[in-house]
Each structure stands twice: as C-alpha cells, then as structure tokens.
Amino acid sequence: MINTEGEFNVETNTNSKWYGHLNRRFTKIKCDCGYIDSDGLEVGVTTVFEGIINRVTVSEDQLATLECLSYTSILTQYDISDLNLTATTTVSGAVNLIMNQPKITTYIPYAPASNTLNPVFGATDYSGTYWDVLKKLAQESASVPYLNGAIWSFQDRKSSEIGRASCRE
Numbered sequence: 001m002i003n004t005e006g007e008f009n010v011e012t013n014t015n016s017k018w019y020g021h022l023n024r025r026f027t028k029i030k031c032d033c034g035y036i037d038s039d040g041l042e043v044g045v046t047t048v049f050e051g052i053i054n055r056v057t058v059s060e061d062q063l064a065t066l067e068c069l070s071y072t073s074i075l076t077q078y079d080i081s082d083l084n085l086t087a088t089t090t091v092s093g094a095v096n097l098i099m100n101q102p103k104i105t106t107y108i109p110y111a112p113a114s115n116t117l118n119p120v121f122g123a124t125d126y127s128g129t130y131w132d133v134l135k136k137l138a139q140e141s142a143s144v145p146y147l148n149g150a151i152w153s154f155q156d157r158k159s160s161e162i163g164r165a166s167c168r169e
Helices: 091-099 130-140
Strands: 028-036 042-058 064-070 088-090 120-122 143-148 151-156
Touching: 088 091, 091 130, 091 151, 130 143, 130 151
Parallel strands: none
Antiparallel strands: 028 042, 042 064, 088 120, 143 151
8 A cells, every 4th residue: 555644654643544543453454346437437346355454564665565364363363262161052052152242243243153953062172263163163063154254154064056057969
C-alpha cells in the first residue's frame, strides 16, 4: 500500500488509521477486485481475500506491506483446554461451544453445526487448538469444517454433482 499520508503508521501517529486504538494486529481486512466500466460503474466485483492483519511494515520509500492471515488463524490462537470441558458431549455441542464465543464471533459469525452424524464423545479426550479439535470432530462425525472468508459452516460431508457432461460419439 502507498503510505505517503501515513495511514499505515503506528497507532500513536495522528495520521494512522489506527490512531487511538490499541493496535493494528487482528484488524479485519477484506480485498475486493473488479474493474470500472466505460460508464464509471464497478463491474465484476468479487472478494478475493478476507481475513485479519497480522503485521504492518512501512519501508523507507513509504510503502506499507501488510502481512495478512485467514480467519482460521484465530482458531489456532486458543487451546481447547481453556473451555474446561469435563464431561461427555455431542460433536455439534462441542462445535457450537467453540464457535459461539465472543473471542471467535468477533471475527467469524456464529452458525450452528448442521452435521447429521452426532456421536457423543468424552470431551477430555481432545487436546490442541480449537482448529485441531474441530478437524478431529469433523472426522468423527463425517463432517467438514468449512471457512470461506468469514462464512463458517460445519456440515455433513456429501459429494455433490456439479454437472455431468454428455458425451457423443
């Protein structure tokens, strides 16, 4: 990014977009791409990335480099032990508990799990980050944890027909 106006400077600089805030780290960022047609209208706009800023580095020539991470990185910041799970629970119950916390919903809007297989398991049998546990729970329930930008779902693993090509001899 061009930083000639100081918009990407540290938080204590009055020109910074983050002036008065705690820090730049984990600020949400969304990059859209498209073009302007001959009438000056935006056409073909689509989101090419959505995530969080991890670090901003400003060079001597006033170019700001943003290191960005996907929202999955939020799920790797927390260990499942912080939930103090002590009993048995269902897969969807555990998924919903993980995903419906303010520290997660700040970045990833909550959507309840919609898996059909919903086995009961011993919650103390799992360790690792939230993301590690979500992947294990998906495997046990024949489900898929899916995060596209900020759109979250945990649902049955199904094959889908995209379309069948017809063959002619």
